[in-house]
Amino acid sequence: MSEATLTAVEISAGVRSGSLKAADILEQHLDRITAREGEVHAFNLVLADEARAAAAAIDDLVAAGNDPGPLAGVPIALKDNMCTRGVPTTCSSKILDGWKPPYNATVVDRLGAAGAITVGKTNLDEFAMGSSTENSAFGPTRNPLDLTRVPGGSSGGSAAAVAAGFASVSLGSDTGGSIRQPAALCGVVGVKPTYGYVSRYGLVAFASSLDQIGPFTTTVEDSALLLDVIGGHDPMDSTSIPDAHPSLVDAIAQGVEGLRVGRITDLPDGADPDVAERLEAAFDALRAAGATIVDVQVPAFGYGLTAYYLIAPSEASSNLARYDGVRYGLRVDAPDTNAMYGATRAAGFGEEVQRRIMLGTYALSAGYYDAYYGKALKVRRLIADDFDRAYTKADVLLTPTAPTVAFPFGSKTDNPLAMYLCDVYTIPTNLAGHPGMSVPYGTGADGLPVGVQVLAGTLGEPTMFRAAAALERSMSEASAVGRASASEPDDDGVRGRSPRGEGSLS
Amino acid sequence: MTSIMNPTPGNVYTAGPATGNEVLIDGYELVVGLEVHVELATATKLFSASANNFGDEPNTNIDPVTLGLPGALPVLNRHAVELAMRIGTALNCTIQPCVFHRKNYFYPDMPKAYQISQYDQPLNVNGYLDLPGGKRIGVERAHLEEDTGKSTHFGGTGGRIHGSDYSLIDFNRAGVPLVEIVSRPDIRTPEEAREYVSELRAILLAVGASDAKMEEGSMRCDANVSVHKPGEPYGTRCEIKNVNSIRSLGRAIEYEARRQIDMIEAGEVVRQETRHWDENDSRTHTLRTKEDADDYRYFLEPDLVPLAPSAEWIKAVADAMPLLPTERRSRLAAATGALADGEAVMVVVERGQDDYVLDVAAAGGDAARALIYVKEAFAPQADGTAVDVPAADVAALTKLETSGAITATQAKTILAEIVANGGGDAAAIAKAKGFEAMASGDLEAIVDQVIADNAEAWTKYVGGDDKTMGFLVGAAMKASKGKADGKLVTAMLQSKRST
Amino acid sequence: MGVSARITAADVAKVAKLARLDLAPEAIERTTAQLAGMLEHFADIDALDLGAVEPMTQPYPLQNVFREDIVLTGLDREEVLAAAPAAEDGRFRVPPILGLDG
DSSP: OOGGGOOHHHHHHHHHHTSSOHHHHHHHHHHHHHHHHHHHOOEEEEOHHHHHHHHHHHHHHHHTTOOOOTTTTOEEEEETTBOBTTBOOOTTOGGGTTOOOSSOOHHHHHHHHTTOEEEEEEOOSGGGOOSSSTTOTTOOOOBTTBTTBOOOSSSHHHHHHHHTTSSSEEEEEESSSTTHHHHHHHTSEEEEOOTTSBOOTTBOOSSTTTOEEEEEESSHHHHHHHHHHHBSOOTTOTTSOOSOOOOHHHHHTSOOTTOEEEEETTOOSOOOHHHHHHHHHHHHHHHHTTOEEEEEOOGGGGGHHHHHHHHHHHHHHHHGGGOSSSSSSOOOOOSSHHHHHHHHHHHHSOHHHHHHHHHHHHHHSTTTTIIIIIHHHHHHHHHHHHHHHHHHHOSEEEEESSSSSOOBTTSSSSOHHHHHGGGTTTHHHHHHTOOEEEEEEEEOGGGOEEEEEEEESTTOHHHHHHHHHHHHHHHHHHTGGGTGGGSSOOTTOOOOOOTTSOOOOO | OOOTTSOOSSOOOOOOOOOSOOOEETTEEEEEEEEEEEEOOOSBOSSSOSBOOSSOOTTOSOOHHHHTOTTOOOOEEHHHHHHHHHHHHHTTOEEOOBOOEEEEOOOTTOTTSEEEEOOSSOSEEEEEEEOTTSOEEEEEEEEEEEOOOEEEEESSSTTOSTTOSEEEEEOSSTTOEEEEEEEOSOBOSHHHHHHHHHHHHHHHHHTTSOOOOGGGTSEEEEEEEEEEOTTSOOOOOEEEEEEOSHHHHHHHHHHHHHHHHHHHHTTOOOOOEEEEEETTTTEEEEEEEGGGOOOOOOEEOTTSOOBOOOHHHHHHHHHTOOOOHHHHHHHHHHHHOOOTTSHHHHHHHHTTOHHHHHHHHHTTOOHHHHHHHHHHHOOOOTTOOOOOOOHHHHHHHHHHHHTTSSOHHHHHHHHHHHHHHTOOOHHHHHHHTTOOOOOHHHHHHHHHHHHHHTHHHHHHHHTTOTHHHHHHHHHHHHHTTTOSOHHHHHHHHHHHHHO | OOTTSOOOHHHHHHHHHHTTOOOOHHHHHHHHHHHHHHHHHHGGGGGSOOTTOOOOOOSSOOOOOEEOSOOOOOOOHHHHHHTSSSEETTEEEESOOOSSOO
16 A cells, blocks of 8 residues: 555554654655645645654654654644644735744644644635635635636635645634535545534634634544544633543444434525435435434524524624734734724735625624624524434434535636535534534546535534444445555546545546 | 613613702702722733733733734633622622623724623622712622723823824733622712722722722722703713722812803703813813714623522622621721711721721720720821730720729820830829829819919900810819819819809 | 615725725725625525524533633743734834724
8 A cells, every 4th residue: 555545543553653754754745745736725834844853753752662642743734724833824814924823722732742743834715714715815725636626615725735645634624614615625524523622722713603623634534533632621712612522533433223314305405416416325325334314304404504694704703803903913004093903904804804894793783783693693593403303313414515516716706695605504513513524425527526414413423423434434335446546646646545535536 | 672782871760850858069960870990809810811910011911812812712710700709799789690792892902802891691780889878879780801901102292192103002901800890870979979989999908809909000980970950850971081099089070060060051062972081180071972982792702601600609709708898887886886987987997997996895995985096096107007006905094094093185195105115004104104183173273273373364265265265274284284184174164164 | 673674885884994994985885785685695584483582602502611810821022022013112012092992
């Protein structure tokens, strides 16, 4: 088996045992970055020297008989909205261009303590607002599987980095689907955990009651490993769940015999036929593996988009008010402070960010609160209650992740609403605070990847991962014939998948 | 239900009918509500672990939360809640489950461009504070919120913003825990306002919630002032800020009341606005009008979770309450027979010497005399050192005086010596000084002699000139070499005059 | 009031001021049109009967989360001021503070 397609689980096992060198694993990833980063632009910043030093240190630790941790030597990319001490953290915005945080996000500390190697900070839609990474102030990221198409967003860079083999795993953030949707468009696994599962301390806030950090990986097991490492209570985050979480790696092994998988019969229309076909295949696979398919309803599901686009911009308008040119970041000089605010923020924020700040400010303002933000919070309750009812009949739910495969650049930028619809299937999960993950499940139009979304109730990760693992197994069984030719990158630079990964891409 | 986002401006209070008992200024009644911000005496800030210290080098007590860095999150300081609950308990409030809101506005000393505060569901509600004279001032609420940083202005005159070239911001104070105590508009005179703040300060010190130093900014008072004619609706109120002492508070309220009355009398309309008190020219000046005020867009703070103090915690705070000033004054008044709001009781309690007076009584002394002795002779020295005398010594002295063995004047002399020496045997000192009270026959002989020797003065006194009595008493004291009891001399002169 | 009440350019100008975003007149016009379109779409929730529904503000119900009152090491002032747009005398420097609520 080529080392190029090792999973994180395999890498860390190999490095810890001494059979693999972290330095070698890193070099392979850096070689792929050298080869293709120019055209993909997954990164805002590649940290080659720092990564080499870290890898050498890991190898030294192992040589001295010490254990670097469960992610020993695993190259990881971090979405550039997670604070990394002394390393620029820009949120792909001009207003934070060059800003170096004086502290680490909690997840960054946990990754470091586990022996992971940060290879770079990845590109995103500015301040995590978008579904295509076209809103980055530093240029878009291109889908490694088709450079004319978007990787999805807002964590497009992190998704692309894993899809292109620049990193073994990466972290993104998901407020309305920003991990799951790009995961689907890039053909990788992407997970948003239960709200409060992973600490938000050091994650630059977009919408505080919706944001969560989660992994992009090539396998379900790798995502489980990542969450086992970064998840768990953090005293620095008041909203972080106090109780310890059971290991997800351990949960995966269980099959889906007797699992109740829900089909949401009143799900909003909008998925392309190729996407709908893959979803059906997924239901068939789980049924074949012993699960029971049940019909459920989530009547308020379709109102999620509206509730989200009133709640998230409202919270964002407040979270982004701190970017005022006083203490850090961009400052546009002016004769007085008030003028400085207006000029700095107009120059520093891109159009989508400004639009959402305006929408959110409006929705919260005197006279409008009841009609907008106040009402949206009630719709949120309806959605959560509907899901709770559905979860009395089903253990997990299955939906498409995104309505279409990756779309061409510029095809949705004229109409913000068209872009917002990309998240129609992912948003309600954030509103309810539930976990959700996208599992690559074959290809659709133009041979582009399609993701299937597995949803579960609060702290339903173990069940969710069981179902996802079963889907993954069914996919690799189905693509056994194409496996041999998919283990090396082909002429197009399209990354092959290991036996545990997604199905054929060619 | 009215949405919290469209609140009635401030609180709605309606004026009642005229009672005829109002204190009036040119026919107008003054209506004052006070908002007092108090910095809590915690070791760390409200939402982060930076030190809460006054006077440290600028920007040395900072962390990601204090500076509002991207990615920072607040976590609530348990001890700050404890102190806020003590304040609520001491002010007779109901402590209730509560939440935090964001108050959104831009200002350079506000690192997040929002302040985490409490809006429609605060920790302490519906309390009261009784003034020493007995009047009850309602306390609407006392809630938790974080303080801002401090800006200093350069280039203008007197450090004001107006005309300045630039400002420098220190974030040491940003995030320091505050409790904002809002009174109902029950105050009717500048004196009541001063008493309210003094009493509040004493309460804060008693429960250990704050050092409440106005000069250091750990207690800040804003006054809402309006005037109206009794029986008519309340007038438009103005908020007065920048009052830096209790004395200034009284002066600012007086000035503002006068300003509003003059305007109304001249047919002008009082604008609802915030005004700044200038200590230098003793006037209030417009700071900003209501029209310029921001829309704060309050919404629930999503980074925090609700605060619901348990019944056990609430009870523990109540059980641990120390005696509050009102209770101390009542207790001392009952023990000494003095008035609870009389000067002696007020001063002695304020100094924290009431326990001592009771100790003297417990040691067998006369409580009423002890009260006077402590008030007169136990003021702390200029350098702050307290007087330290064994209670038994003072007790013995009071008994000497009340038994008539020595005069009041003699007791005063002995007391001064006891205080200076940190103690002493009163009887022995009296003997050493040759003090002993005179037999009344001897006293009368001296008084008669004084009358005989000072005929002119005596004639004036008999004719009604009370001022000459002082001279006559002085002469008697001299003649008796200080042994005469001045009060008895006075009584004797008065009785001789009337016969 | 329903979500569909029309947003005007005057509303947008007021909101831009509240949010401290200097918008050119064309930008205000464009934003007004976009927001109006969005709010029209979001009017779908006006059809819901929300009278008896409690707002949901917390995805995971927690209460009484505290930290103890113990000082922990903070940030280094020099590192922080080095990242500031303007600093002087150990403090952050800003232009004159005019036209703001204090």
